[in-house]
Amino acid sequence: MEKISQSVIKKDHDPKISGRSIYVCDYPSEGVLCGKILHAKVAKAKVLGVKVPELPEGYFYVDARDIPGDNNVNIVLDDMPIYCRETVEYIGEAIAMICGPDEKVVDKLLATCQVEYEELEPVIDLRKATEAFFNYDFAHGDLEKAFAEADKIYDEEFTTGYQEQAYLETQSMMAEPEESGRMFVHGSMQCAYYVKGAVMRALGCGPSGVHIYQDVTGGGFGGKEAFPSILACQVAVAARKCGKTVRCVFDRREDMEYTSKRHPSICRYKVAVKDGLVTAMDIDVIYNAGAYSTLSAVVLQRGLIAGPGIYKVPNLHVHGRALKTNTSPCGAYRGFGAPQTYFAVEMVMDHIARDLGIDSLEFKQANFAKQGDVTSTSGRYHFPIPIPDMIEEIDQLCHYRQKRLEYSKPQTGRYRRGIGMSMYFHGAGFTGSGERDIIKAVAKLRKYADGTVEVLASNGEIGQGVRTTFPKIVAHELNLPLEKVYYNHPDTARVPDSGPTVASRSLMIVGELLRRAAIKLRTQWIDGEEQEVEEHFREPTFMIPFYIDKFQGDAYPTYAWAVNVLELEVDTYTGITKVLGAYGNFDVGTPIDYNIVMGQMEGGFLQGIGYASIENMDYDAKGRIRNNSFSDYLIPTTKDVPNLQCILHVDKYPEGPYGAKGAGEVPLVGGPPAYLDAMEQALGGVNLYHAPFSIEDTMKVIMKEGI
Amino acid sequence: MVDGFIANSLAEALEIRATQDVVPYAGGTDLMVVNRPGLTYLFIGKVPELKRVFVDEQYVHIGAAVTFTEAIHNPDVPTLMKEAISRIAAPAIRNAGTFGGNLGNGSAKADSVLIEFATDAKLRLVSAKGERIIDVDKFYLGRKKLDLAKDELIAEILLPSKGIENYAYTKVGGRNALAISRVSFAGVFASEEGKITNIAAAFGAVADTVLRYKDIEEMLLGKTIAEARELRQDYLQAYSERMVLTRGRVSAEYRKGVCMNLLGDFLTKFGI
Ligand SMILES: Cc1cc2nc3c(=O)[nH]c(=O)nc-3n(C[C@H](O)[C@H](O)[C@H](O)COP(=O)(O)OP(=O)(O)OC[C@H]3O[C@@H](n4cnc5c(N)ncnc54)[C@H](O)[C@@H]3O)c2cc1C
Numbered sequence: 005m006e007k008i009s010q011s012v013i014k015k016d017h018d019p020k021i022s023g024r025s026i027y028v029c030d031y032p033s034e035g036v037l038c039g040k041i042l043h044a045k046v047a048k049a050k051v052l053g054v055k056v057p058e059l060p061e062g063y064f065y066v067d068a069r070d071i072p073g074d075n076n077v078n079i080v081l082d083d084m085p086i087y088c089r090e091t092v093e094y095i096g097e098a099i100a101m102i103c104g105p106d107e108k109v110v111d112k113l114l115a116t117c118q119v120e121y122e123e124l125e126p127v128i129d130l131r132k133a134t135e136a137f138f139n140y141d142f143a144h145g146d147l148e149k150a151f152a153e154a155d156k157i158y159d160e161e162f163t164t165g166y167q168e169q170a171y172l173e174t175q176s177m178m179a180e181p182e183e184s185g186r187m188f189v190h191g192s193m194q195c196a197y198y199v200k201g202a203v204m205r206a207l208g209c210g211p212s213g214v215h216i217y218q219d220v221t222g223g224g225f226g227g228k229e230a231f232p233s234i235l236a237c238q239v240a241v242a243a244r245k246c247g248k249t250v251r252c253v254f255d256r257r258e259d260m261e262y263t264s265k266r267h268p269s270i271c272r273y274k275v276a277v278k279d280g281l282v283t284a285m286d287i288d289v290i291y292n293a294g295a296y297s298t299l300s301a302v303v304l305q306r307g308l309i310a311g312p313g314i315y316k317v318p319n320l321h322v323h324g325r326a327l328k329t330n331t332s333p334c335g336a337y338r339g340f341g342a343p344q345t346y347f348a349v350e351m352v353m354d355h356i357a358r359d360l361g362i363d364s365l366e367f368k369q370a371n372f373a374k375q376g377d378v379t380s381t382s383g384r385y386h387f388p389i390p391i392p393d394m395i396e397e398i399d400q401l402c403h404y405r406q407k408r409l410e411y412s413k414p415q416t417g418r419y420r421r422g423i424g425m426s427m428y429f430h431g432a433g434f435t436g437s438g439e440r441d442i443i444k445a446v447a448k449l450r451k452y453a454d455g456t457v458e459v460l461a462s463n464g465e466i467g468q469g470v471r472t473t474f475p476k477i478v479a480h481e482l483n484l485p486l487e488k489v490y491y492n493h494p495d496t497a498r499v500p501d502s503g504p505t506v507a508s509r510s511l512m513i514v515g516e517l518l519r520r521a522a523i524k525l526r527t528q529w530i531d532g533e534e535q536e537v538e539e540h541f542r543e544p545t546f547m548i549p550f551y552i553d554k555f556q557g558d559a560y561p562t563y564a565w566a567v568n569v570l571e572l573e574v575d576t577y578t579g580i581t582k583v584l585g586a587y588g589n590f591d592v593g594t595p596i597d598y599n600i601v602m603g604q605m606e607g608g609f610l611q612g613i614g615y616a617s618i619e620n621m622d623y624d625a626k627g628r629i630r631n632n633s634f635s636d637y638l639i640p641t642t643k644d645v646p647n648l649q650c651i652l653h654v655d656k657y658p659e660g661p662y663g664a665k666g667a668g669e670v671p672l673v674g675g676p677p678a679y680l681d682a683m684e685q686a687l688g689g690v691n692l693y694h695a696p697f698s699i700e701d702t703m704k705v706i707m708k709e710g711i
Numbered sequence: 712m713v714d715g716f717i718a719n720s721l722a723e724a725l726e727i728r729a730t731q732d733v734v735p736y737a738g739g740t741d742l743m744v745v746n747r748p749g750l751t752y753l754f755i756g757k758v759p760e761l762k763r764v765f766v767d768e769q770y771v772h773i774g775a776a777v778t779f780t781e782a783i784h785n786p787d788v789p790t791l792m793k794e795a796i797s798r799i800a801a802p803a804i805r806n807a808g809t810f811g812g813n814l815g816n817g818s819a820k821a822d823s824v825l826i827e828f829a830t831d832a833k834l835r836l837v838s839a840k841g842e843r844i845i846d847v848d849k850f851y852l853g854r855k856k857l858d859l860a861k862d863e864l865i866a867e868i869l870l871p872s873k874g875i876e877n878y879a880y881t882k883v884g885g886r887n888a889l890a891i892s893r894v895s896f897a898g899v900f901a902s903e904e905g906k907i908t909n910i911a912a913a914f915g916a917v918a919d920t921v922l923r924y925k926d927i928e929e930m931l932l933g934k935t936i937a938e939a940r941e942l943r944q945d946y947l948q949a950y951s952e953r954m955v956l957t958r959g960r961v962s963a964e965y966r967k968g969v970c971m972n973l974l975g976d977f978l979t980k981f982g983i
Contacts, residue, residue, distance in 0.1 A: 577972035578883045643888035700965045
């Protein structure tokens with residue numbers, strides 16, 4: 005193993021494991037007002053008025069009228085209000101906030117607020133939704149001809165459900181008016197500068213009117229990409245009105261019901277096959293955006309780009325829409341739109357193979373894209389595609405082919421087995437030219453007179469290890485012991501904007517800036533002096549320029565690759581499905597810390613398996629999410645997948661630090677198709693079309709098929 | 712203001728129970744979930760008389776304040792009970808959770824209670840005035856309704872010490888650990904000289920209380936295995952008609968399907 009990959013103790017290990025880390029809810033309460041949100045109780049209505057009870061002294065009612073700036077949260081389209089406008093658009097939308105010193109009094113006041121609604125007809129059913137926030141269309145080749153000449157045409161529809169990030173720490177934020185008049189907002193978040201932009205707009209102030217600090221954050225998984233901007237605006241407006249520090253900590257039910265989750269999807273795939281090869285795909289994708297557009301544009305883009313999977317599809321048409329429903333706005337969740345389309349494409353490939361009587365792995369292999377091939381967006385796969393090798397490695401690890409053959413024979417008895425495989429990439433970094441045109445990351449190193457070096461960047465530690473891996477890179481280049489290099493939680497008053505903590509980008513993009521900065525510092529190093537160096541993002545020269553309006557060019561500079569295998573045993577009496585083995589082979593380039601990367605792989609893979617099986621969340625006909633607690637929304641524990649094995653295939657990316665690529669999201673993406681593929685085999689070769697696939701779903705098939 | 716009592720002996724606990732308006736608790740694993748302000752609690756988790764496990768002629772006595780972890784490690788506790796309680800929650804909850812609390816919670820999903828129904832267990836209830844012994848199925852009056860007077864405590868569970876070695880048990884939870892039962896089944900079988908002497912079948916988590924239909928069981932009592940096999944279809948049919956299940960986190964149809972599968976499997980397991 006390379007030196008840089010050797011594991012160290014994470015810098016935040018001791019304070020976290022000993023309980024000394026201070027999270028938002030741990031700050032002392034003296035002088036702090038507790039803020040709680042008055043949430044809408046209906047999915048769509050005109051708010052005629054709110055009867056607010058008489059407020060005791062020191063208590064405040066805050067709503068849209070109190071916003072000094074603009075009542076739009078800065079995300080992508082900026083359509084989401086901080087506090088509702090004339091209407092509410094989903095159950096849970098913030099109407100107002102009540103703030104005061106005593107939480108119990110605040111609760112009581114909230115409970116006695118009477119909102120007068122004039123109810124309007126909501127759109128709840130995604131299939132009946134018509135308003136598209138985003139509508140994208142792109143194609144290459146000659147679709148019509150390919151379908152006309154096809155041996156066989158397949159037309160299938162796949163659906164996926166919500167997935168809740170289920171981070172340990174709920175959404176939490178504090179705003180403190182400083183004496184200078186500047187607003188200090190800090191809390192649980194992934195993207196300090198996103199929050200800054202949003203709060204500036206809410207308060208109508210310039211960059212010096214506000215600064216943002218990321219507190220110790222108890223998990224994000226994407227859920228703290230956009231939502232903290234909303235909550236930050238809400239508490240900042242409240243703090244401005246109250247003239248005091250305001251803290252808002254969501255309880256679990258609020259968090260589960262009202263904050264962003266993974267987009268439910270409906271994907272229709274029409275596939276033309278000729279001579280055992282896929283010649284065309286006509287893909288139609290619908291994502292349930294919820295009531296406001298928030299991040300749906302970018303989530304949908306990533307999903308569409310992944311549409312044809314890792315296959316060579318000479319004639320391709322992709323159409324995708326993010327539709328408005330009167331439900332909680334969906335947002336980012338590890339994988340960011342890709343798991344939905346990968347599920348569909350991997351399943352349809354399995355089904356075609358089954359229909360053609362070919363083994364699905366063979367069929368997929370025959371259709372793999374190769375280095376130099378055209379991507380879905382008419383870009384190029386610039387680097388070797390390691391999937392064929394990775395398949396051989398995983399076959400050695402778990403004897404996939406042998407088991408696949410064995411379980412394909414007719415089975416009898418109570419327990420039935422199946423093994424399934426999925427393969428996919430995850431584009432590393434922002435989609436398209438986002439890094440170059442929008443983010444324009446800057447990172448700095450500050451060396452102090454005592455020879456210690458501080459990393460100045462805005463990427464937040466959310467468990468993925470950046471507080472350790474960034475200093476590791478710098479220490480490596482400067483030949484310093486790791487103790488001499490440190491990276492604190494970002495405060496926008498101190499650190500440059502190195503971009504958000506999203507898109508599996510921090511290590512690959514910012515890590516590389518830091519590596520270059522460290523080299524620069526090394527060459528300029530003067531003992532005993534304070535010095536600072538800075539590096540800016542440069543787009544790799546090999547990139548084919550990307551145009552988002554046409555979906556044309558290199559959507560990503562490079563990809564993380566993965567092959568997942570799941571081996572299952574179904575109890576036909578109960579539908580209980582035991583995971584006999586979960587095997588993941590991941591190419592995330594050079595691991596910058598083996599243990600950290602393995603933690604990401606194992607945790608992400610387990611989340612993917614949860615998404616495939618037990619993580620079931622839905623809303624009722626009124627648009628209300630009922631399973632809003634950890635006893636109703638179950639996520640897997642280690643007992644559910646005791647045999648989970650991950651291995652790393654290392655294909656270095658020359659533009660990443662020491663060859664590292666994006667690692668954060670890739671492990672989650674392939675759980676559902678591998679799980680369902682295995683399930684199909686265990687259930688005797690039926691075709692399945694949705695995830696999560698619950699024990700009840702399993703029982704329905706067993707009863708219907710008479711298994 | 713007193714908001715809690717700690718009892719060091721059973722007599723002390725019963726005295727407090729008789730004179731104060733208290734909520735007794737042992738592990739607190741159920742009570743902690745919702746904080747209800749204004750209540751006064753009586754901690755009985757360390758009362759020695761409630762922490763014993765012993766065997767006599769007829770019964771295995773399990774004290775109400777015995778934790779699941781203690782029971783799992785106790786050689787006197789029957790295997791069927793151990794199998795069920797080792798599927799409760801996870802180690803931390805099993806270290807604190809008790810038999811009395813599992814009963815006191817009044818839920819049809821309580822995993823140890825299912826076994827008590829399947830084995831015709833009895834409960835010893837005590838108060839400062841005396842004690843009574845009651846069949847477990849009489850103790851449950853309905854959903855979350857128990858035959859427990861305001862001054863009473865559950866002191867012991869009395870499991871039959873013999874005749875429960877042959878059984879079938881399945882728990883269907885939402886996942887493999889930290890999961891409340893969505894369907895659970897326990898069947899106990901015994902025969903003497905080729906004749907069926909016991910064929911108890913209990914279903915948990917599918918209705919307001921644990922379900923058991925002794926009149927249907929009677930169909931097979933006293934029969935030989937061969938005779939019982941003849942009656943298998945009628946017996947299953949009777950269950951299928953009788954079982955009207957509620958929906959919970961899973962549908963009633965799912966519950967019914969699983970219950971019938973597990974019941975059928977129970978018969979098959981013993982040659983019927
Ligand atoms: C995360 C979690 C997972 C769980 N998983 C399971 C599971 O898988 N299966 C399962 O069956 N349960 C489960 N439970 C429920 C709970 O742990 C059990 O019901 C346990 O047996 C309760 O015991 P306790 O001593 O903690 O009860 P306590 O909380 O102390 O008491 C529970 C109730 O019983 C009453 N009570 C207690 N002792 C007596 C007594 N001697 N006499 C009269 N009344 C009494 C109390 O007043 C109270 O109403 C779970 C709970 C949690 C929090």
